[in-house]
Each structure stands twice: as structure tokens, then as C-alpha cells.
Amino acid sequence: MTFEKNENSPIYAGQEVGGPRYTLEELKEHAEPLFSVKEEVLAGAFFGEQDKLFTVAEAHTKIEQFMKAKVD
Template sequence: MTLENHEKNPVNPGQESEGPRYTLEELKEHAESLFSVKEEVLDGAFFGAQDKLFTVAEAHTKIEQFMKAKVD
């Protein structure tokens, strides 16, 4: 199943409707082609949010925030 052909998922309460939503596993399968990162980066960026659904735009934002986070 490709993300482009995936049916729309119901919107989680409190999240904007910007298009179809995908599970973290679906996004991880396409991490390199969509975000130019390895699956492991999504593990870090989405730590604690495994059971939620995300748009590609939301995932991209979370990945950018994770990659720019300051490490002490």
C-alpha cells in the first residue's frame, strides 16, 4: 500500500485536517522517500506518539523540530 493511494483516516480530536492521516508505521515505511531520513529518525521524533495518526505535513514538522533540537 502506498501513501498516495491510502484512504483518508478519521481526524484525531484537536488536530487540523490537512489531508489524509497515516500511522507511524506507514510513515516509517516511506521515511527516506518522503522526508530524506531513516526510519530511526521518526522513532525519535515521534517518541511517545505511536498510536496516533499524522498527515505528511505534521510528520515533516515534527521531524524538523527533532532534528533542530539542542542536545545537552
Template structure:
């Protein structure tokens, strides 16, 4: 039995993280620093706007010890 790895398919354009940071306020209503924190240590370099929004929301909800 052969298993195929799930492939992400989307029609949304992917943007470099630097582009998303430059427009963080307009797109996500957060400062660049928040976006940088949400993507700290991320291996990928290109994201859709919805992926970025989701990561930012998770970052903002995370508990701080």
C-alpha cells in the same frame, strides 16, 4: 458563555506511524530511526505528511546536552 474546543480540520489524509516509517526516506529524506525519535512518546497514531515533516524538523533542530 460557551467555549468550543478548536477542532483540527484538514483535507490531507492521515497515515499510521508505521506507514510513515516505512517510507521515511522517500517522504522526508531521513532514516526510520529519525522518525522514531521524533515521534517518541507521542500519543496519537495517525498523522498527515505535513505534521510528520514538522515534527521531524523540530526534532532535528533540538539541542542535545
């Protein structure tokens, strides 16, 4: 599996409708080059969703929401 982070790609413009889906483990392996975060951030963002598959765009959105979440 090869990933490229490209700020001009449709993934980051929110235009990816479908595309390949990956396990959480696969995304964790490439967390830093894809999302500029450590594996632990993905673990937190996807807590309780370990058995699902995600596109890179979906993962990116979930990580952004997790990072912006208000902590009480």
C-alpha cells in the same frame, strides 16, 4: 499508499490543512523518499506518540523540530 516528494507541493509550503492521516508505521516505511531520513529518526521524533495518526505535513514539521533540537 503512494507518496511523492515534491518540494513545490503545498505540503512543503505549510499550506496543507487536512489531508490523509497515516500511522507511524506507514510513515516509517516511506521515511527516506518522503523526508530524506531513516526510520530511526522518525522513531525519535515521534517517541511516545505511536498510537496517533499524522498527515505528511505534520510529520515533516515534527522531524524538522527533532533534528533542530538542542542536545545537552
